[in-house]
Amino acid sequence: NAGVTQTPKFRVLKTGQSMTLLCAQDMNHEYMYWYRQDPGMGLRLIHYSVGEGTTAKGEVPDGYNVSRLKKQNFLLGLESAAPSQTSVYFCASSYSFKGLALNNEQFFGPGTRLTVL
Amino acid sequence: GNSVTQMEGPVTLSEEAFLTINCTYTATGYPSLFWYVQYPGEGLQLLLKATKADDKGSNKGFEATYRKETTSFHLEKGSVQVSDSAVYFCALTDGSFGNEKLTFGTGTRLTIIP
Numbered sequence: 001n002a003g004v005t006q007t008p009k010f011r012v013l014k015t016g017q018s019m020t021l022l023c024a025q026d027m028n029h030e031y032m033y034w035y036r037q038d039p040g041m042g043l044r045l046i047h048y049s050v051g052e053g054t055t056a057k058g059e060v061p062d063g064y065n066v067s068r069l070k071k072q073n074f075l076l077g078l079e080s081a082a083p084s085q086t087s088v089y090f091c092a093s094s095y096s097f098k099g100l101a102l103n104n105e106q107f108f109g110p111g112t113r114l115t116v117l
Numbered sequence: 118g119n120s121v122t123q124m125e126g127p128v129t130l131s132e133e134a135f136l137t138i139n140c141t142y143t144a145t146g147y148p149s150l151f152w153y154v155q156y157p158g159e160g161l162q163l164l165l166k167a168t169k170a171d172d173k174g175s176n177k178g179f180e181a182t183y184r185k186e187t188t189s190f191h192l193e194k195g196s197v198q199v200s201d202s203a204v205y206f207c208a209l210t211d212g213s214f215g216n217e218k219l220t221f222g223t224g225t226r227l228t229i230i231p
Contacts, residue, residue, distance in 0.1 A: 004160070033218075033219075040223055041223060042121075042206060042221035042222055042223040042224050043161070043206070043219075043221045044221075045218055045219070048218065058218065090160055090161065092160075092161075105163045105166070106161075106163070106219060107162075108160030108161040108162065109160050110158075110159055110160045111159075111160055
């Protein structure tokens with residue numbers, strides 16, 4: 001199993017450009033998450049999904065959109081990138097039982113380092 | 118709201134030293150507590166967890182005990198190795214059904230010197 005994979009690994013954008021980050025998991029997990037990691041701030045949740053076709057806002061959703069068209073994929077979009085979105089982005093997934101993922105381990109991808117100039 | 122406060126880093130220790138990384142939390146309900154580790158260039162991975170008061174989580178020689186009276190979940194290891202060099206994150210979920218979102222601390226960078 002590949003686990004959680006993310007593409008691309010690195011990207012440099014200019015202000016105002018758009019891009020999509022792709023997350024894929026092969027563990028048949030219902031729950032998927034997008035985080036950003038910034039120095040001194042830990043990880044903050046951007047958006048998450050509790051199943052195919054569903055998405056919800058996390059702690060810092062502004063400037064991002066997401067889609068979960070297939071159970072195994074979770075896409076994070078930046079429509080008009082800003083320097084404040086320079087960060088490392090992590091995707092994660094977790095197993096759920098009867099629709100609940102309480103206390104379950106989240107499995108993380110290797111991250112995407114994004115720089116917005 | 119929920120929050121996690123952990124020991125500021127970076128922390129530098131010699132091999133075989135005793136390690137403590139402090140973590141305290143604020144949460145509504147009955148939180149579950151986690152320690153995640155991030156090795157250089159990698160994503161986070163679960164190190165250990167505890168889901169109720171007085172539970173002890175353990176893995177790879179690391180331990181942490183869920184102390185409700187002091188709202189703490191300190192990470193300890195008796196003898197660290199160079200391979201333990203990483204960033205350690207304390208985290209919680211607030212325990213309410215339908216709310217599985219992790220709240221993370223800011224992370225503590227640990228460097229072990231041979």
